[in-house]
Amino acid sequence: MPEAFTLTRLTRLDARLVPHDWAWARDNAAAIAAHWAARKAAKPALFDGRVLLSCACTVTEGACRIDLFEVAFSEFLAFREGGSPDPAVANAFAAVVPWSRDGAVVLGVMGQETANAGQVYFPCGTPDRSDIRRDGQVDLEGSATREFREETGLSVPLGAPSEWLLVSGEGQHAFLHPVHMPEEAAGLIARMEEHRAAQAEPELAGFVATRSRADLDADRMPGFVRAYLNTVYR
Template identity: 60%
Template structure:
């Protein structure tokens, strides 16, 4: 296990997630603040939608396997909790993301569009899990969520032979499950392919792609903490087999 930028990194042997009932006391106790925060956010970005998302209420690692319990809640609640600095430490923003790497070892990140809740931030294509990631009655498909978000935002399919190896970056109210994947072309060619797809979208979530070999290529003001931690602790060239 390694630590940097307020995050700790662990390499995982496996990942399991399930949906459980959870009475989120913090959200009930802060209903007025949540409503005020949503009104402020919507005034700035009217396209925001209070859909359903999944947050983590419990997690543990045993023998390299991370087990995560999720519950369903509203996006406005999640956003208020995040904007407040994740005051309820029993609840985390848990999400999975593909880390796309070119054959030259550089990683590709997306810059969020101005109409999104994270406008201008630069990170790997990903999203908070939602009910579409539930399989059967209670399984949460984090691997499928990562692949879906990646495909929706880049138009690129994962190589069939890519190993499914996960890294967990935990810190700052987040559980970032990252799967580094190396593609056969160099990063510039891969980014060009992603950009060509982005330009076909009527309302793309991303406004551009960024190639980086380290945190110094991004600029700290637009870089979430888990991205800085990734480049410090598991640089793409070293994290991909």
């Protein structure tokens, strides 16, 4: 596992929406606007919607509590691409990790029109307003399964164990939900590709299967992906 990351098995995940005065975004408003204008000019499909970031995350005996607050995507993008300069804030997201019947992990390749073009990671997305419940809780599990379904066309099998791993580091909290699918990797990818081909504007450019550490790509796979896969491949 890369030294910058820690991996923690969770017994409980409690995510909630909180108010937060993000001084970094307020103090850097002009730089954020300029950064967004440049990124938008390069990739016109980018949309400045509302997303959620973390301002606190604690784990006690396997129980995780994370506080999330709402920001503009342009603020998030400038923050992330600027090296996550506010140590009190982190990019938090949840992802289904699909394991095939023959022991492969399937990942998606981000499309050229996305902010993360060419990167290879588990189908996922930054949580947003649609993940906020009426009671103020944030449904990270629902966010993970929704993104997985939207990007692959597949659903998490009924009765799949609710296993969660928190991979933290480099300004990120990645909540990973490993799921064992009933098909071999070739069949899974074929169904995913069929779904992708039917989309008018697919977010993914394709899919890859990994089976060992030899398949890890430091140039295209983010650190949290390599940190997880390094623990499961011996």
